[in-house]
Amino acid sequence: MDQIILQILNGLDKGSAYALIALGLTLIFGTLGVVNFAHGALFMLGAFCAVTVQRLLTLSHEVVDPERTDFLGNPLKVDVPYVMDIFGESTGAAIIDWSVPLAILFAIPVMILIGVVMERGLIKHFYKRPHADQILVTFGLAIVLQEIIKYFYGANPIQTPAPEAFRGSLDFGVWLGFEANQIIYPYWRLVYFLFAAIIIAGVFAFLQFTTFGMVVRAGMADRETVGLLGIDIDKRFTMMFGIAAAVAGLAGVMYGPINAPNYHMGMDFLVLSFVVVVVGGMGSLPGAVAAGFLLGILESFASMSAVIDLIPGINQIIIYLVAIVILLTRPRGLMGRKGVMED
Amino acid sequence: MLGLNKKDGTLLLIVIGLTLFAPFLLNPFPVESELAQFNAGYPDLMQRFVIFGIFAIGFNILFGLTGYLSFGHAAFLGAGSYAGVWMMKLLSMNVIPAIVAAVIVAGLFSVLIGYISLRRSGIYFSILTLAFAQMSFALAYSVLTPITGGETGLQLSLDDPRILTGGAEGGNLPVPSLFGLEMRDSFDLVLGSWLFTFNVGYYVCAIIMIAAFYLAIRIFRSPFGMMLRAVKSNQQRMSYTGLNSRPYTLAAFVISGMYAGLAGGLMVSMDPLAGAERMQWTASGEVVLMTILGGAGTLIGPVLGAGFIKYFENIFSKINDQILHGWFAFLPDGLENAMVALVHPFIGKGWHLTLGILFMLVVIFLPGGLVEGGQRVGRFAFRRRNKKAEGAEAEGAAKQPAE
Numbered sequence: 001m002d003q004i005i006l007q008i009l010n011g012l013d014k015g016s017a018y019a020l021i022a023l024g025l026t027l028i029f030g031t032l033g034v035v036n037f038a039h040g041a042l043f044m045l046g047a048f049c050a051v052t053v054q055r056l057l058t059l060s061h062e063v064v065d066p067e068r069t070d071f072l073g074n075p076l077k078v079d080v081p082y083v084m085d086i087f088g089e090s091t092g093a094a095i096i097d098w099s100v101p102l103a104i105l106f107a108i109p110v111m112i113l114i115g116v117v118m119e120r121g122l123i124k125h126f127y128k129r130p131h132a133d134q135i136l137v138t139f140g141l142a143i144v145l146q147e148i149i150k151y152f153y154g155a156n157p158i159q160t161p162a163p164e165a166f167r168g169s170l171d172f173g174v175w176l177g178f179e180a181n182q183i184i185y186p187y188w189r190l191v192y193f194l195f196a197a198i199i200i201a202g203v204f205a206f207l208q209f210t211t212f213g214m215v216v217r218a219g220m221a222d223r224e225t226v227g228l229l230g231i232d233i234d235k236r237f238t239m240m241f242g243i244a245a246a247v248a249g250l251a252g253v254m255y256g257p258i259n260a261p262n263y264h265m266g267m268d269f270l271v272l273s274f275v276v277v278v279v280g281g282m283g284s285l286p287g288a289v290a291a292g293f294l295l296g297i298l299e300s301f302a303s304m305s306a307v308i309d310l311i312p313g314i315n316q317i318i319i320y321l322v323a324i325v326i327l328l329t330r331p332r333g334l335m336g337r338k339g340v341m342e343d
Numbered sequence: 344m345l346g347l348n349k350k351d352g353t354l355l356l357i358v359i360g361l362t363l364f365a366p367f368l369l370n371p372f373p374v375e376s377e378l379a380q381f382n383a384g385y386p387d388l389m390q391r392f393v394i395f396g397i398f399a400i401g402f403n404i405l406f407g408l409t410g411y412l413s414f415g416h417a418a419f420l421g422a423g424s425y426a427g428v429w430m431m432k433l434l435s436m437n438v439i440p441a442i443v444a445a446v447i448v449a450g451l452f453s454v455l456i457g458y459i460s461l462r463r464s465g466i467y468f469s470i471l472t473l474a475f476a477q478m479s480f481a482l483a484y485s486v487l488t489p490i491t492g493g494e495t496g497l498q499l500s501l502d503d504p505r506i507l508t509g510g511a512e513g514g515n516l517p518v519p520s521l522f523g524l525e526m527r528d529s530f531d532l533v534l535g536s537w538l539f540t541f542n543v544g545y546y547v548c549a550i551i552m553i554a555a556f557y558l559a560i561r562i563f564r565s566p567f568g569m570m571l572r573a574v575k576s577n578q579q580r581m582s583y584t585g586l587n588s589r590p591y592t593l594a595a596f597v598i599s600g601m602y603a604g605l606a607g608g609l610m611v612s613m614d615p616l617a618g619a620e621r622m623q624w625t626a627s628g629e630v631v632l633m634t635i636l637g638g639a640g641t642l643i644g645p646v647l648g649a650g651f652i653k654y655f656e657n658i659f660s661k662i663n664d665q666i667l668h669g670w671f672a673f674l675p676d677g678l679e680n681a682m683v684a685l686v687h688p689f690i691g692k693g694w695h696l697t698l699g700i701l702f703m704l705v706v707i708f709l710p711g712g713l714v715e716g717g718q719r720v721g722r723f724a725f726r727r728r729n730k731k732a733e734g735a736e737a738e739g740a741a742k743q744p745a746e
Contacts, residue, residue, distance in 0.1 A: 035466055131466050132412045136635055137706040143699030151688050271473060271624060278470050313486030320474035327467055328459065
């Protein structure tokens with residue numbers, strides 16, 4: 001029992017990342033009908049927003065500390081970050097410590113901007129072209145974005161640690177009445193899951209309860225009619241592209257402490273997210289979220305040692321296996337709408 | 344000639360000429376000159392040109408004709424590589440059984456994957472092939488280690504049985520050969536300050552590529568090829584006329600899988616080592632890049648694309664800042680440094696950035712790839728020359744169907 005709960009928990013954080021990326025992919029596909037292979041790159045850009053914020057906050061200048069000396073007896077030079085000068089030492093240290101959550105504030109406008117520029121500058125010209133062309137051009141864009149990041153930040157992963165307060169682990173089992181140290185779960189993964197849940201709820205609420213969201217949903221159902229009613233649907237869809245980019249970016253920002261960001265992390269997630277979208281049903285938002293968590297949890301179940309002993313290697317292929325079975329038996333995916341890309 | 348019309352015959356002759364004289368053509372610069380680094384006439388690279396050429400020709404039979412975009416073709420290349428190395432371990436170091444086994448294994452593998460994947464089309468087909476390829480990669484990397492060598496890759500070893508030729512004599516690993524002709528043997532021809540290398544392995548690959556290219560022309564021109572084009576242009580209409588498209592697409596898929604296997608078999612014949620990373624989806628992406636860059640659906644395009652990418656991958660990545668400084672030396676100092684700084688991100692390790700940008704430009708502006716680019720340039724020149732002579736008639740000639 002405790003093993004099962006542990007695996008569910010382990011699957012949640014990966015599942016959250018899959019769900020967030022798949023949600024953005026589906027938003028773009030549902031509104032603009034574009035298959036965006038560069039979405040993984042947006043996730044990666046988000047993670048590097050966190051790296052950028054961390055670098056900006058730790059920008060330092062050298063100060064000679066008269067009280068301490070180095071091993072030669074000379075006065076020691078210490079790097080003092082500018083934030084400490086501005087906000088005082090303790091506040092400054094706290095700000096640096098909280099650089100990852102702070103990066104969210106930085107990432108939202110940046111990612112929306114990147115998304116809007118991408119849509120207006122490139123994707124717009126591909127609405128009328130075949131899906132294969134869309135895949136190819138966004139695949140090229142993904143390579144370009146990834147190489148730009150590699151040029152500026154290097155090929156090695158860069159650590160973006162979580163704030164001090166979240167670095168430990170939670171003894172989750174005690175809460176449920178198990179013995180201590182049975183179910184240990186890092187705080188940050190819990191934070192990530194909660195964060196993902198909030199974002200997902202936020203996106204759904206935005207689509208469901210605002211006028212803007214209502215228009216977007218109407219546009220997803222019948223773009224032409226909405227256009228004929230005198231609403232500039234293109235502008236809203238562009239905005240939705242920005243929002244989808246921001247969702248992917250936020251997923252990346254918060255993922256940094258779980259896995260140190262590197263330039264090819266987007267590609268690794270992209271393949272899986274596409275599988276998630278297809279399993280959930282092309283164009284279905286709840287499907288994407290459900291499939292994301294489902295596959296994340298399935299993956300962590302498959303990596304239990306008992307399962308691996310039974311079917312060796314299953315943990316590596318379970319997601320693809322599920323996708324193949326679903327695609328062949330239920331081409332619409334789990335919750336796909338009828339008639340959307342169903343062939 | 345050989346059942347080809349005049350135009351295709353000429354194309355084939357050009358390809359034969361280019362591949363057979365490649366050691367001359369790719370080494371246009373004298374050894375001592377500054378430009379010698381742009382010579383591509385060394386055996387390793389020439390072999391890669393033709394092997395990836397075969398891979399891309401095969402991919403094009405599927406994607407160019409039927410429009411099915413497979414993102415998992417590297418799996419067949421990998422399967423072929425493993426089969427080839429196993430033949431060398433078990434039978435003999437002769438490359439013939441290795442290549443034959445590679446084609447057969449890749450063919451069987453693609454029957455299996457194709458049969459399942461082709462039940463869907465469009466993006467679903469892409470995802471299914473991607474999923475299968477990633478699965479093969481993951482399995483080859485982990486569970487199938489006894490067959491695939493896992494992380495280290497599958498290598499020859501001294502105690503392999505090699506039942507046809509006996510074990511290794513002496514303490515050295517045997518090298519792949521064709522009835523005694525060792526693949527790595529080369530003949531250097533020195534002409535003045537030029538050096539040309541003729542490599543046995545390259546010529547084996549080149550002859551096989553010419554055969555593969557000839558076969559591709561025949562497929563393109565056959566009734567079967569017409570059927571595949573029909574799948575691309577309108578599958579629905581095709582099925583309404585009472586034709587079942589599935590056998591045709593499956594045949595195309597298997598043929599292109601066998602081409603990939605052939606490429607894999609040749610790869611291990613040149614260098615008997617097979618690793619799982621050959622199956623990864625980035626490797627599949629590479630052949631997609633090659634085909635699109637050269638021109639999908641054209642005969643010569645994929646070969647051009649493969650050559651183009653492999654050439655620049657090797658040559659572009661060798662350019663460093665020092666060479667750049669040499670190039671821009673004629674500029675004033677400040678401007679020289681600015682130019683070097685400007686170009687720097689695109690060369691050396693930044694080659695992939697250049698490739699990505701180039702690929703995007705091709706997809707956006709030249710959906711027909713380099714071949715279409717060449718045609719446009721040719722048409723432009725042609726039209727200008729003819730305008731003086733015939734005026735409006737040139738328009739009609741220029742509108743020939745792109746091929």
